[in-house]
Amino acid sequence: METKKEKMTLKRSVKLSFGALKFIWRKYPMMVITKLVQSVFHSLTPYVNIYLSALLIGELAGGRSIKRLLTIAGIIVASEVLISLVSKAIDMWKNYHTTDIWEQYQRMYAEKFLEMDYVDVDSAELQGLWSHIRQIRNWQGEPLMRVNDTVSDIISSFTGIFGAVALTVGLFISKTSKGSLIGTYLDSPIFIVALITVMLVSTVLPPILDTKAQTYRSRYAEEAKFGNRYFMFYFHGSKLERAVDIRMYEQENIISSVADKIPSFTTTSQMAKWSRGPKGLLHVAASAVSGIFTVLVYLFVCLKAYAGAFGIGQVTQYISAVSSLSGSVKRLVGAVGSMKVNAEFIEPCFKFLDLPNNMYQGSLTVEKRRDRKYEIEFRNVSFRYPGTETYALRHVNMKFTVGERLAVVGMNGSGKTTFIKLLCRLYDPTEGEILLNGINIRKYDYAEYMNIFSVVFQDFKLFAFSLGQNVATNVEYDSERVTACLKEAGFGERLETMPNGLDTALYKHFEEDGVDVSGGEAQKIALARALYKDSPFIILDEPTAALDPIAEYEIYSKFNDIVGDKTAIYISHRLSSCRFCNRIAVFDSGSVVQTGSHDELLADENGKYHELWHAQAQYYNN
Numbered sequence: 001m002e003t004k005k006e007k008m009t010l011k012r013s014v015k016l017s018f019g020a021l022k023f024i025w026r027k028y029p030m031m032v033i034t035k036l037v038q039s040v041f042h043s044l045t046p047y048v049n050i051y052l053s054a055l056l057i058g059e060l061a062g063g064r065s066i067k068r069l070l071t072i073a074g075i076i077v078a079s080e081v082l083i084s085l086v087s088k089a090i091d092m093w094k095n096y097h098t099t100d101i102w103e104q105y106q107r108m109y110a111e112k113f114l115e116m117d118y119v120d121v122d123s124a125e126l127q128g129l130w131s132h133i134r135q136i137r138n139w140q141g142e143p144l145m146r147v148n149d150t151v152s153d154i155i156s157s158f159t160g161i162f163g164a165v166a167l168t169v170g171l172f173i174s175k176t177s178k179g180s181l182i183g184t185y186l187d188s189p190i191f192i193v194a195l196i197t198v199m200l201v202s203t204v205l206p207p208i209l210d211t212k213a214q215t216y217r218s219r220y221a222e223e224a225k226f227g228n229r230y231f232m233f234y235f236h237g238s239k240l241e242r243a244v245d246i247r248m249y250e251q252e253n254i255i256s257s258v259a260d261k262i263p264s265f266t267t268t269s270q271m272a273k274w275s276r277g278p279k280g281l282l283h284v285a286a287s288a289v290s291g292i293f294t295v296l297v298y299l300f301v302c303l304k305a306y307a308g309a310f311g312i313g314q315v316t317q318y319i320s321a322v323s324s325l326s327g328s329v330k331r332l333v334g335a336v337g338s339m340k341v342n343a344e345f346i347e348p349c350f351k352f353l354d355l356p357n358n359m360y361q362g363s364l365t366v367e368k369r370r371d372r373k374y375e376i377e378f379r380n381v382s383f384r385y386p387g388t389e390t391y392a393l394r395h396v397n398m399k400f401t402v403g404e405r406l407a408v409v410g411m412n413g414s415g416k417t418t419f420i421k422l423l424c425r426l427y428d429p430t431e432g433e434i435l436l437n438g439i440n441i442r443k444y445d446y447a448e449y450m451n452i453f454s455v456v457f458q459d460f461k462l463f464a465f466s467l468g469q470n471v472a473t474n475v476e477y478d479s480e481r482v483t484a485c486l487k488e489a490g491f492g493e494r495l496e497t498m499p500n501g502l503d504t505a506l507y508k509h510f511e512e513d514g515v516d517v518s519g520g521e522a523q524k525i526a527l528a529r530a531l532y533k534d535s536p537f538i539i540l541d542e543p544t545a546a547l548d549p550i551a552e553y554e555i556y557s558k559f560n561d562i563v564g565d566k567t568a569i570y571i572s573h574r575l576s577s578c579r580f581c582n583r584i585a586v587f588d589s590g591s592v593v594q595t596g597s598h599d600e601l602l603a604d605e606n607g608k609y610h611e612l613w614h615a616q617a618q619y620y621n622n
């Protein structure tokens with residue numbers, strides 16, 4: 001996923017920014033329009049005041065006609081009121097259209113996470129890219145949102161420049177009164193061209209220097225990545241999830257000592273060095289050059305007025321207008337610079353959002369069969385997790401008979417969970433194929449294919465919704481059926497103690513009176529959720545690991561009733577709990593080394609099953 005970094009030229013940054021703008025325009029056109037109108041309006045309004053104030057001062061210093069003074073003052077008041085009303089109305093209009101924009105962006109990324117292939121969600125590269133994006137958002141805000149600001153800034157800088165030029169032309173073309181020596185210099189075209197050049201340079205240079213200083217951030221991004229990833233992992237969510245373990249084993253020490261050694265967290269970081277050195281100096285130089293500009297404007301305008309080119313009213317107009325002109329030019333250069341910096345950050349966002357779904361998306365519908373005759377076959381399936389060298393599964397051949405109860409046993413790491421993940425098509429086999437009723441499962445519509453499975457994974461998660469909604473995975477549900485499933489899963493008695501029955505919220509994330517269920521209770525709810533889905537296949541990965549012996553016994557004793565006519569696959573390393581299954585498949589180092597009934601397998605004294613069985617039996621006997 002990592003690609004070599006291309007240099008960010010102006011051309012590329014324009015292309016990327018307009019690509020991003022097109023993207024947000026399609027999704028949120030009103031955000032683009034309102035921001036643009038707001039920026040252009042704000043860029044032009046100051047000139048109204050500058051122009052009218054100059055008229056007023058000119059009149060005060062010249063004719064002093066009361067009627068004219070009152071008229072001008074009246075226009076100033078009226079225009080100020082109008083401008084601020086319109087301005088507030090535009091602000092409100094824009095705020096209205098952008099209130100939920102941050103949430104929309106969050107959802108956009110969250111939805112992408114749900115749409116992408118699971119194999120990508122699970123990959124370290126994707127996790128790296130995601131933490132890079134979060135780092136960027138922490139530093140400077142959402143790049144796709146910022147592009148709207150920078151492009152609006154560029155456009156409104158132009159309108160601002162246009163307004164200022166209209167009010168400034170007179171400064172350069174008005175002639176001084178004849179006869180003064182200084183006037184001859186001030187009116188000379190060569191002098192004026194030289195002055196404009198110096199003014200332009202001293203206007204354009206500071207934002208260029210500031211932007212140059214800003215680029216140190218994007219240069220630092222790579223180095224800061226690990227530090228930020230570490231920081232987010234430990235000091236945001238994960239630290240809370242692991243709060244108990246951290247206390248128990250005083251892991252605070254290891255977290256801190258690793259953190260202390262990450263250079264991006266210390267004053268020895270490259271960023272700290274840059275801030276002390278070139279980055280800091282660039283900011284200083286930018287301020288100094290800005291000062292030169294101010295001095296020049298005041299000198300030139302005052303000298304020209306002194307030499308009789310215009311009256312006192314124009315002095316204020318020209319000084320304000322030239323300062324605004326310089327402000328707009330600065331904003332333009334600054335916005336172009338920000339656009340370039342931001343463009344570097346747009347790339348990773350697009351890389352994330354454009355991540356293709358490489359898994360083949362089939363379109364065949366899965367036949368709906370009342371008799372649940374769905375036959376699955378693994379044909380010589382081997383699998384390696386992406387980025388690993390060793391095979392987690394090797395040449396697995398297996399056929400499920402409809403309605404059978406299959407137990408999958410084996411030691412930790414022998415490939416049992418991987419086998420189920422392939423069956424559910426979270427990953428595709430590296431070699432071989434998996435067939436549903438004789439057709440490769442890749443050819444089926446993925447959502448339909450998933451519908452034939454109810455799985456309780458070992459690391460299942462429940463949600464902070466109500467109990468009923470958790471079981472039904474829906475807002476609306478059939479209460480009777482939910483209750484029946486909970487009872488079947490052994491949650492019946494506990495359900496009676498739930499303060500609001502099925503409406504009781506799980507966990508306290510959203511409801512203060514939410515109930516924190518125990519690990520075993522959660523496992524029962526997860527089992528009820530699988531039963532409610534009522535799919536032709538039910539797969540349970542260590543479904544009783546968190547249950548007490550009595551609850552476990554209850555589940556086993558009615559397992560056949562619970563499963564009904566479904567095909568059940570049951571993963572466990574507790575062999576005694578697999579005896580009720582018709583067939584047992586023994587996994588060892590990623591391969592199926594034995595299959596058969598309990599008695600058949602136990603009869604083979606050299607087999608893995610015999611070894612595992614006796615290891616456990618010995619433990620129980622002793």
Ligand code: ADP
Nearest residue numbers: 122385388392411412413414415416417418419
């Ligand atoms: P079991 O369920 O039998 O305990 P698993 O199927 O979980 O075993 O694991 C089989 C092998 O695959 C193990 O060696 C494990 O380390 C490896 N493995 C599991 N998940 C991943 C993953 N996401 N990425 C890389 N390797 C994995």
